[in-house]
Amino acid sequence: MNLECFSSGSSLMHRADVRCKIISAFFFSLVVALCHTLFAPVFALLIASVLLFLAHLPYMKVLKRLLMVNVFSLLFWLTLPFTVPGPLFMELGPLVISRPGLALAALITLKTNAIVLVVLALIATSGVAKIGHGLAALKLPSRFCMLLLFTYRYIFVLHQEYQRLRRAALLRGFRPATTMHTYQTYGNLLGMTLVKSWQRGVRVQQAMLLRGFQGRFYVLEGRRLAASDLALVALVFLSACGVVFMERLSSGGGWS
Amino acid sequence: MTTVLLDDISFSHPDGGQLFHHLHLAIGSERVGFIGPNGSGKTTLFHIIMGLIKPDCGRVVMDDKVVADSKAWRQLRRQIGFLFQDADDQLFSPTVLEDVAFGPLNMGCDGPTAKSKAIATLNSLGLADFDNRITHKLSGGEKKLVALATILVMEPDILLLDEPTNNLDPATRERLVAILAKLNLPMVIISHDFDFLAKTTDVIYSLEHGHLHKSESIHLHTHPHAHVYGDHPHDHGG
Numbered sequence: 001m002n003l004e005c006f007s008s009g010s011s012l013m014h015r016a017d018v019r020c021k022i023i024s025a026f027f028f029s030l031v032v033a034l035c036h037t038l039f040a041p042v043f044a045l046l047i048a049s050v051l052l053f054l055a056h057l058p059y060m061k062v063l064k065r066l067l068m069v070n071v072f073s074l075l076f077w078l079t080l081p082f083t084v085p086g087p088l089f090m091e092l093g094p095l096v097i098s099r100p101g102l103a104l105a106a107l108i109t110l111k112t113n114a115i116v117l118v119v120l121a122l123i124a125t126s127g128v129a130k131i132g133h134g135l136a137a138l139k140l141p142s143r144f145c146m147l148l149l150f151t152y153r154y155i156f157v158l159h160q161e162y163q164r165l166r167r168a169a170l171l172r173g174f175r176p177a178t179t180m181h182t183y184q185t186y187g188n189l190l191g192m193t194l195v196k197s198w199q200r201g202v203r204v205q206q207a208m209l210l211r212g213f214q215g216r217f218y219v220l221e222g223r224r225l226a227a228s229d230l231a232l233v234a235l236v237f238l239s240a241c242g243v244v245f246m247e248r249l250s251s252g253g254g255w256s
Numbered sequence: 257m258t259t260v261l262l263d264d265i266s267f268s269h270p271d272g273g274q275l276f277h278h279l280h281l282a283i284g285s286e287r288v289g290f291i292g293p294n295g296s297g298k299t300t301l302f303h304i305i306m307g308l309i310k311p312d313c314g315r316v317v318m319d320d321k322v323v324a325d326s327k328a329w330r331q332l333r334r335q336i337g338f339l340f341q342d343a344d345d346q347l348f349s350p351t352v353l354e355d356v357a358f359g360p361l362n363m364g365c366d367g368p369t370a371k372s373k374a375i376a377t378l379n380s381l382g383l384a385d386f387d388n389r390i391t392h393k394l395s396g397g398e399k400k401l402v403a404l405a406t407i408l409v410m411e412p413d414i415l416l417l418d419e420p421t422n423n424l425d426p427a428t429r430e431r432l433v434a435i436l437a438k439l440n441l442p443m444v445i446i447s448h449d450f451d452f453l454a455k456t457t458d459v460i461y462s463l464e465h466g467h468l469h470k471s472e473s474i475h476l477h478t479h480p481h482a483h484v485y486g487d488h489p490h491d492h493g494g
């Protein structure tokens with residue numbers, strides 16, 4: 001299990017301040033999500049690709065990610081053109097493909113890909129721990145940040161615990177099949193994992209208590225912002241403005 | 257010097273038999289080893305000392321004052337460092353540096369002070385360069401040492417160590433012996449490892465059937481352990 005396969009590296013994006021990256025990604029995604037025309041997302045996709053290029057991520061892994069995301073887009077392509085009412089694009093036997101349906105599917109696909117690329121370039125290039133701190137530094141509720149950090153810390157432990165139990169069962173001759181015994185065993189495994197996580201939660205809380213925890217979570221260090229960080233925010237902000245401009249320009253006589 | 261007294265402690269788990277029966281113990285002046293069968297209640301006793309479990313009867317007394325209210329427990333927890341049996345319970349921050357700095361930050365240090373304290377402690381344990389490591393990616397033995405650092409950075413007066421040699425290879429174990437010797441703090445160590453206790457403690461108690469027996473001579477006995485490195489005779493120092 002690897003939750004952060006893009007986070008190590010030394011590219012421009014990896015080195016940028018995480019707070020700036022979060023703000024940029026949030027703002028850019030928001031603008032893209034609010035687009036109605038097709039031109040603006042195309043432009044956004046271009047910008048996102050440039051950002052991704054700057055992050056020097058392994059291309060194969062990125063493509064795999066995009067493939068996963070576009071499986072969902074495919075669902076839209078398979079449904080929307082046939083269900084959204086509107087002017088006819090073409091007839092396929094008994095099926096009617098509508099023009100607005102196609103446009104909507106295209107719009108959704110473009111938007112998702114643009115947002116995914118931006119998030120890959122800006123967010124995935126930081127580890128979860130850093131993101132947690134970034135969010136805390138941006139004054140998000142500390143409960144939320146703690147939840148994120150603790151989930152991150154213990155999801156591996158719980159996964160390992162589950163794997164240990166499963167391995168123990170396998171080593172004692174357990175073979176999954178569609179039988180009552182299998183269901184019962186999996187039920188027990190899950191149940192045990194649940195009990196163990198609860199017990200661990202109690203012990204972690206005790207450990208925190210013993211070290212003087214009083215409900216406040218301190219962030220160790222705030223890195224000072226460099227000029228390049230601000231430049232990144234400015235760049236993404238300007239690009240987002242560009243997207244808005246395209247949207248304005250084409251919303252008069254656009255495709256949809 | 258801090259002294260902690262367990263006075264007339266009795267305890268049984270809700271669904272288990274009686275673990276302790278009117279137990280008395282004074283800690284704070286020497287290095288004590290605890291040895292005893294699995295399930296004899298060693299860990300439970302530590303939890304009672306730290307106030308994580310409330311005994312059925314009896315009191316914990318620190319510096320001649322009964323520890324009763326939450327403020328007194330906070331004070332006690334500040335002065336006694338407790339190393340958990342399972343280091344995964346103790347390291348909850350994403351990075352080693354944050355985890356070690358967690359205690360000092362709670363005690364009111366500002367960021368830079370907490371950070372420099374943490375780094376100094378890590379260095380003193382031979383864990384330089386560990387600060388940016390991710391806690392869940394450490395090995396079992398490394399976790400144990402980092403957990404020790406999280407305790408030591410709070411500058412406790414007494415240490416309670418629950419099976420500190422678990423997961424340690426022979427070399428790291430010897431390093432721990434040296435570290436503990438250098439610390440010069442009163443401590444209580446739970447271990448199933450006679451050798452280790454003989455090297456690190458002044459007196460060994462065995463906990464059996466709810467009673468503590470002093471057994472100073474226990475480490476003079478022959479002790480069974482596998483001589484994996486049988487070709488290399490070694491000195492037990494006992």
Ligand SMILES: Nc1ncnc2c1ncn2[C@@H]1O[C@H](COP(=O)(O)OP(=O)(O)OP(=O)(O)O)[C@@H](O)[C@H]1O
Nearest residue numbers: 269270271272275293294295296297298299300301
């Ligand atoms: N939460 C609990 N509820 C009920 N019984 C418990 C609980 N925790 C521990 N016990 C029981 O209390 C007894 C003492 O447990 P404890 O963990 O103190 O033993 P220990 O001496 O530390 O053993 P070990 O050497 O294996 O670490 C055991 O018999 C255990 O089954």
Ligand SMILES: [Mg+2]
Nearest residue numbers: 298299300341
């Ligand atoms: Mg124990």
